[in-house]
Amino acid sequence: MELVLYNTLTRKKEVFTPLRPDEVGFYVCGPTVYDLAHIGNARPVLVFDVLYRLLKRHFAQVTYVRNITDVDDKINAAAAEKGEAIGELTKRTTQAFHEDMAALGALPPDIEPRATEHIAAMVAMIARLIEKGHAYVADGHVLFEVGTMPDYGRLSGKNRDELIAGARVEIAPYKKDPADFVLWKPSDPEIPGWESPWGRGRPGWHIECSTMSGAYLGETFDIHGGGRDLVFPHHENEIAQSCCAHDGKPFARYWVHNGFLNVNSEKMSKSIGNVLTVRTLLQQAQGETVRFAMLSTHYRQPLNWSDETLVQAKEKLDRLYTALRQAGDVPSKDAAIPEAIEAALLDDLHTPEALSALAGLASALNKAETEAEKADAKGKLLAAGAALGLLQQDPEAWFRWWPAGETQLDATEIERLIALRDKARMAKDFKEADRIRDALAAKGILLEDRGGKTIWRHAG
RNA sequence: GGCGCGGUGGGAGAGUGGUUAUCCAGCAGACUGCAAAUCUGUGUACGCCGGUUCGAGUCCGGCCCGCGCCUCCA
Numbered sequence: 430m431e432l433v434l435y436n437t438l439t440r441k442k443e444v445f446t447p448l449r450p451d452e453v454g455f456y457v458c459g460p461t462v463y464d465l466a467h468i469g470n471a472r473p474v475l476v477f478d479v480l481y482r483l484l485k486r487h488f489a490q491v492t493y494v495r496n497i498t499d500v501d502d503k504i505n506a507a508a509a510e511k512g513e514a515i516g517e518l519t520k521r522t523t524q525a526f527h528e529d530m531a532a533l534g535a536l537p538p539d540i541e542p543r544a545t546e547h548i549a550a551m552v553a554m555i556a557r558l559i560e561k562g563h564a565y566v567a568d569g570h571v572l573f574e575v576g577t578m579p580d581y582g583r584l585s586g587k588n589r590d591e592l593i594a595g596a597r598v599e600i601a602p603y604k605k606d607p608a609d610f611v612l613w614k615p616s617d618p619e620i621p622g623w624e625s626p627w628g629r630g631r632p633g634w635h636i637e638c639s640t641m642s643g644a645y646l647g648e649t650f651d652i653h654g655g656g657r658d659l660v661f662p663h664h665e666n667e668i669a670q671s672c673c674a675h676d677g678k679p680f681a682r683y684w685v686h687n688g689f690l691n692v693n694s695e696k697m698s699k700s701i702g703n704v705l706t707v708r709t710l711l712q713q714a715q716g717e718t719v720r721f722a723m724l725s726t727h728y729r730q731p732l733n734w735s736d737e738t739l740v741q742a743k744e745k746l747d748r749l750y751t752a753l754r755q756a757g758d759v760p761s762k763d764a765a766i767p768e769a770i771e772a773a774l775l776d777d778l779h780t781p782e783a784l785s786a787l788a789g790l791a792s793a794l795n796k797a798e799t800e801a802e803k804a805d806a807k808g809k810l811l812a813a814g815a816a817l818g819l820l821q822q823d824p825e826a827w828f829r830w831w832p833a834g835e836t837q838l839d840a841t842e843i844e845r846l847i848a849l850r851d852k853a854r855m856a857k858d859f860k861e862a863d864r865i866r867d868a869l870a871a872k873g874i875l876l877e878d879r880g881g882k883t884i885w886r887h888a889g
Numbered sequence: 890g891g892c893g894c895g896g897u898g899g900g901a902g903a904g905u906g907g908u909u910a911u912c913c914a915g916c917a918g919a920c921u922g923c924a925a926a927u928c929u930g931u932g933u934a935c936g937c938c939g940g941u942u943c944g945a946g947u948c949c950g951g952c953c954c955g956c957g958c959c960u961c962c963a
């Protein structure tokens with residue numbers, strides 16, 4: 430089976446072949462650590478987590494690099510606003526990011542470089558660009574001269590004239606050409622800065638990714654991922670910097686971009702006030718539910734997050750875990766990832782189709798009659814879930830999860846009431862039995878009488 | 890203005906020429922003391938108008954609507 434990916438560079442699906450056989454280098458633009466991660470930050474992390482897991486299954490050596498941007502004017506602004514030291518803010522935010530992504534079941538990348546640890550390499554790359562005539566110093570800034578790169582605009586499908594015509598932002602007077610972008614800018618004493626041949630300053634936005642991807646994956650590498658909105662200018666400029674610094678050698682070979690996420694059909698933004706942080710969602714639902722919801726739309730499609738999104742994801746996972754729970758005492762037989770699931774994922778990460786196949790596997794498990802059939806079906810469902818980073822927890826734990834802030838009912842108390850109800854049922858006192866069941870239901874505890882045994886779950 | 894994306898049944902969301910997507914919700918049945926869960930069956934769809942074709946949600950053209958990007962937002 431071949432992996433097919435939609436390559437933004439060519440605007441079509443292409444069979445993925447790594448530069449070196451069995452070895453894949455994979456770079457994803459990570460977060461700027463100035464605030465808690467919101468669900469828009471979570472989408473690329475989860476999409477590329479699925480890709481990472483898939484690559485690991487098909488290639489012997491995969492190197493996944495995802496950076497942490499810890500120098501940025503938004504960070505400076507947030508620190509000033511909160512009266513917090515910049516180092517504290519980035520440390521705290523990075524840690525929160527790690528916790529949140531772990532809660533969503535995302536594997537950590539192999540390498541997580543920080544921009545501030547690579548300043549020297551950035552300075553070296555900028556110096557090289559100046560030396561090769563692709564950058565110039567003006568008014569304390571170093572700017573990349575877009576006109577020196579004939580191919581500029583290929584990724585985003587833009588040409589310089591259009592860029593200038595559409596420019597919304599005032600053009601800095603020191604630029605030779607309005608499309609030129611900053612590689613290095615001067616820092617006032619109160620904000621972070623590093624010594625450089627052009628004075629104390631800080632890097633522009635794009636140079637860090639060019640530097641860090643090059644440092645860990647080489648000048649030319651396989652896959653570069655990120656959100657759609659990064660295509661221009663960020664990724665376009667990364668290409669310009671890297672190609673020009675590396676004498677025209679190709680940069681990333683496959684560009685993979687995830688679509689945007691809207692909240693109630695609107696763009697998520699602070700001014701609308703509809704920014705949903707991962708942390709908030711984790712109060713309402715398990716990380717796995719958020720993950721499932723996120724994967725239920727194809728990664729290139731826009732994902733509309735509404736009040737229904739989590740509810741529906743929960744219902745679907747309930748069904749899957751119900752099937753596993755009912756086969757709880759059946760040992761699962763080790764199985765390969767079912768063909769339908771893997772084929773869907775290999776086809777440009779078609780997670781909705783994979784999720785649909787998951788539902789089919791759950792039905793098969795529900796319908797299995799013999800122990801052998803059940804063990805087989807259970808093994809397949811678990812293997813399929815693992816491929817997507819789902820279904821790995823104990824079904825009992827899944828059904829006993831409580832949202833934050835809700836008063837938990839003690840498990841032994843629930844068991845005690847169930848025993849009382851059983852006693853009443855035995856005595857055919859159904860009125861009392863139903864009273865107990867209704868009382869529990871009012872507290873969110875749903876009972877199921879299965880095969881002479883009563884089990885419970887929290888409606889969540 | 891330029892470039893690009895999308896409009897599928899009550900809801901979510903697949904499907905790129907002919908065959909049930911799937912799941913939730915609804916309805917009916919089986920099971921159950923009654924439920925729940927599960928199983929079985931079932932209704933509702935392809936923005937609009939043309940065209941190509943034996944046949945189009947699926948290809949082509951036009952139109953309407955929504956959305957994204959166009960210098961630092963994933």
